Every structure is written in C-alpha cells, then in structure tokens.
Amino acid sequence: MADDRIITALDVHSLEDMKKLVETLGDSVSFYKVGMELFYSAGPDAVRYLKDQGKHVFLDLKVHDIPNTVGQSIRALTRLGADLMTLHGTGGRAMMEAAAEAVRDEAAKLNIERPRLLAVTVLTSIDEDAWKEIGGKYSIAESVKNLAKLAKEAGIDGTVSSPYEAKEIREMNGPDFLIVTPGIRPTFAVANDQKRFTTPSQALRDGASHLVIGRPITKAADPKEAAEKILAEIQGV
Numbered sequence: 001m002a003d004d005r006i007i008t009a010l011d012v013h014s015l016e017d018m019k020k021l022v023e024t025l026g027d028s029v030s031f032y033k034v035g036m037e038l039f040y041s042a043g044p045d046a047v048r049y050l051k052d053q054g055k056h057v058f059l060d061l062k063v064h065d066i067p068n069t070v071g072q073s074i075r076a077l078t079r080l081g082a083d084l085m086t087l088h089g090t091g092g093r094a095m096m097e098a099a100a101e102a103v104r105d106e107a108a109k110l111n112i113e114r115p116r117l118l119a120v121t122v123l124t125s126i127d128e129d130a131w132k133e134i135g136g137k138y139s140i141a142e143s144v145k146n147l148a149k150l151a152k153e154a155g156i157d158g159t160v161s162s163p164y165e166a167k168e169i170r171e172m173n174g175p176d177f178l179i180v181t182p183g184i185r186p187t188f189a190v191a192n193d194q195k196r197f198t199t200p201s202q203a204l205r206d207g208a209s210h211l212v213i214g215r216p217i218t219k220a221a222d223p224k225e226a227a228e229k230i231l232a233e234i235q236g237v
C-alpha cells in the first residue's frame with residue numbers, strides 16, 4: 001500500500017505518458033509531483049487528473065520573481081487545488097511573505113484547504129564547487145540553514161533541500177516544519193545528475209517529512225516493483 005511520505009516525480013511531457021505511469025503504479029503511489037516539464041506541456045489538466053484520481057499533488061513550479069508577481073502567481077496557482085507548491089527561497093523575505101499571504105487569502109476566499117508552500121533552498125544537483133562558482137559565500141549547509149530559517153520566519157511551511165541538511169533543519173524549525181528532500185537514491189538506482197543524495201530510509205531517519213523520487217521509479221524496467229521496493233525499505237522508519 002502507498003505511503004504519503006513518498007512523492008513520485010512525474011517528469012514526462014504529455015498527459016498520455018502521465019496517465020500510463022499513474023495507471024501502472026496504481027495503489028503503490030498516493031502522492032505525485034507535477035513539475036515544469038509536465039506542467040509546461042499539459043497545463044492544469046495534469047493537476048486536475050491526479051486530483052480526480054484521489055491523489056495528493058505537489059505542484060513544483062519553483063516560482064521566483066518580485067514580490068507582487070509572485071503573490072499574484074501563487075494566488076492563481078492556489079485555485080488549482082494542489083497540496084504542495086514551491087517557490088525559490090533565494091527570492092528573499094519580502095517575496096516569501098507575499099506568497100504566504102496570497103496563498104492564505106486565496107484559499108480562504110475559495111473556502112478550500114490551503115496548499116502548503118515550500119521554499120527551494122540549494123538544488124540537490126549543486127555541489128560545493130558549483131556553489132562557489134555562482135558566488136556562494138558560505139558552505140551549502142550554512143546557506144540552506146539560513147534559507148530555512150528565513151522561510152519559516154516569512155510564513156512558509158517547509159523547505160526543499162537535500163537529505164544532507166534535513167537533520168539541522170528539523171532541529172532548528174521544529175517537528176511540524178515540512179522537509180521535502182529530492183536527491184533520493186535507493187541502493188538499486190544510479191545517481192544521474194544528483195550530487196547530494198542518500199537512500200530513502202536514511203533521509204527519513206535524518207528528519208525528512210517527504211521524499212521526492214523520480215527516475216528510480218519512473219525509469220525502472222518495472223516502476224511498480226521499484227515503488228514497492230522503496231515502500232518495503234521505509235517500513236518501520
């Protein structure tokens with residue numbers, strides 16, 4: 001049976017491919033991520049289809065702009081009824097505050113459950129060399145911690161970070177803060193472009209509330225079997 005802590009990333013570029021995967025995975029997955037590839041190809045129908053199937057939806061569009069634009073965009077996205085949505089923490093305090101206010105206000109107007117907002121910190125494909133190259137002054141760990149603190153202060157519900165930073169964020173931001181970690185690789189999978197990654201059970205032990213897993217499931221020869229192996233690994237963690 002599915003586990004809401006596992007979010008499967010539907011990184012495909014058509015509604016048909018998405019539906020095929022969702023059918024294949026059946027009741028082994030209850031939470032899906034719609035990211036840029038699928039949303040830019042299929043639009044809001046992708047979210048609607050998943051909600052109609054009774055699935056939870058993480059709408060990962062990583063919004064990043066000036067506060068007014070972000071607030072209005074988050075307002076529009078709130079109407080789609082996703083459970084989780086992302087914005088970039090590096091957009092700063094005022095941008096995150098605008099988003100936090102917009103999502104609360106719009107959900108109250110529509111009388112719907114409020115989507116939870118997550119601030120993306122430092123992408124899991126970035127290592128220390130790549131971080132320095134783009135001007136990172138502090139270590140990745142310090143920078144992620146700083147963004148997680150700022151996000152909480154701005155009224156954001158959680159962060160997207162690598163599993164490496166989960167423990168410190170959990171200690172700092174408390175038990176209710178959402179810590180969503182991509183960069184998850186079961187022992188049977190290859191790393192691809194991920195640089196800061198660990199296994200599903202280790203990420204949960206370190207304090208992650210949800211794990212985002214894409215290719216280890218979706219590109220597996222048997223996606224349902226891969227999902228079930230992951231579910232077995234995290235049982236009891």
Ligand SMILES: O=C(O)c1cc(=O)[nH]c(=O)n1[C@@H]1O[C@H](COP(=O)(O)O)[C@@H](O)[C@H]1O
Nearest residue numbers: 009035122123124160182183212213214215
């Ligand atoms: O926001 C995300 O979901 C995200 C943030 C991050 O730092 N790293 C990261 O890999 N992701 C997403 O998580 C998913 C990981 O996919 P796989 O590497 O195939 O498991 C992709 O959809 C990425 O867009």
